[in-house]
Amino acid sequence: MSFYTSLNGLKNAQTDLGVIAHNIANVETTGFKRGKSSFADVVAGGANTDPRMIKGLGATLEGITQNFALGPxxxxxxxxxxxxxxxxxxxxxxxxxxxxxxxxxxxxxxxxxxxxxxxxxxxxxxxxxxxxxxxxxxxxxxxxxxxxxxxxxxxxxxxxxxxxxxxxxxxxxxxxxxxxxxxxxxxxxxxxxxxxxxxxxxxxxxxxxxxxxxxxxxxxxxxxxxxxRSNVDIAEELVGLITAQRNFQANAKAIDTASQISQTVINLRT
Incomplete structure (x- = not known):
């Protein structure tokens, strides 16, 4: 389960990176309006599930919204x-x-x-x-x-x-x-x-x-x-780029950790 949870995180980070890259690419485009990706957590539990025992299943893309603030x-x-x-x-x-x-x-x-x-x-x-x-x-x-x-x-x-x-x-x-x-x-x-x-x-x-x-x-x-001009703030986008990169790396590390745990279980001998 942790593999798919982290995989969703990787996909979301990749989407975020794509949106930020699109904004940066259009920093000199006249009349361009920057986009921002929004995410939501995924949680599932049945009617008889103890609410204190429900764990999340990752995140999903909620939408890519445009910011129509006036540009310079x-x-x-x-x-x-x-x-x-x-x-x-x-x-x-x-x-x-x-x-x-x-x-x-x-x-x-x-x-x-x-x-x-x-x-x-x-x-x-x-x-x-x-x-x-x-x-x-x-x-x-x-x-x-x-x-x-x-x-x-x-x-x-x-x-x-x-x-x-x-x-x-x-x-x-x-x-x-x-x-x-x-x-x-x-x-x-x-x-x-x-x-x-x-x-x-x-x-x-x-x-x-x-x-x-x-x-x-x-x-x-x-x-x-x-x-x-474009309303893209290059400094803000670069900070977002770093955050998205760290998010991608963290999810990749979570997959690596889950893989190591699975390998340990497979190598167990009785």
Missing amino acids: IEQTGSALDVAITGDGFFAMRSAESGHTLYTRNGAFGIDGAGFIDDGSNNRLQVFPTDTAGNVTSTTPVDAQIAPTNAAGAEFAGITVAADGKVSASYADGSVEAVGKVALASFIAPTGLKQVGSSNWESTGISGAAKYGAPGQGQFGSLLSGALE
């Missing part, structure tokens, strides 16, 4: 580098599948068709607005910039305000509203499914996305010209 903000100077200074996620719709992804990585660009995207054909979602910048619908749409305005002047630049208003300027000096960035929130963000590239998908655990404008209610404001 890095100034970049690019107008389409946007950080959320609070809660919320950018909503990105895939032009290929139509699925909506959610991210904290605000490193955006403009494609050949004028859509604001993340470079992987996922388009930023905004609330449509009138020419004055007032929201006309609460249904998010793709953010798209016209290459020329009604007067035929060419696109010259873009700005993103703290309240999410996206404005395009043109060569004749005119400015037109593109939309207002739609931020998403979830009742249980730790239930979001990681899909890579600092993107998440909603699940039954996270619940459906609730959309709102930056700077309103629970949603944070936007900071243009900046990006949110």
